[in-house]
Amino acid sequence: MVEGRCYVCNQTFTAKDSGTVVDILAEHIMGEHHGWAWGDAMQTKNTFDKCPVCGTTLGKIVAKCPNCGADLIEQYVRKVAAGYVH
Numbered sequence: 001m002v003e004g005r006c007y008v009c010n011q012t013f014t015a016k017d018s019g020t021v022v023d024i025l026a027e028h029i030m031g032e033h034h035g036w037a038w039g040d041a042m043q044t045k046n047t048f049d050k051c052p053v054c055g056t057t058l059g060k061i062v063a064k065c066p067n068c069g070a071d072l073i074e075q076y077v078r079k080v081a082a083g084y085v086h
């Protein structure tokens with residue numbers, strides 16, 4: 001079993017593998033802490049240069065990829081959450 005921790009409220013979640021834990025954490029954070037995640041993901045230092053899903057160069061702060069429609073708040077949350085899985 002793999003354990004992951006919510007980096008906002010410190011609640012822990014367990015699942016059979018790290019990919020599943022990241023899925024659970026992302027769903028939890030997007031549901032429980034969406035405003036927090038939004039504010040963090042929209043900081044210049046945290047925005048993506050390229051869409052992590054399709055690779056399109058983004059160039060400015062956007063919440064959704066203009067090419068593939070990926071939710072970049074969720075992508076940011078997944079990236080950070082992956083660092084809290086062990």
Ligand SMILES: [Zn+2]
Pocket residue numbers: 006007008009010011028029032033
């Ligand atoms: Zn939480």
Ligand SMILES: [Zn+2]
Pocket residue numbers: 051052053054055056065066067068069070
């Ligand atoms: Zn994209």
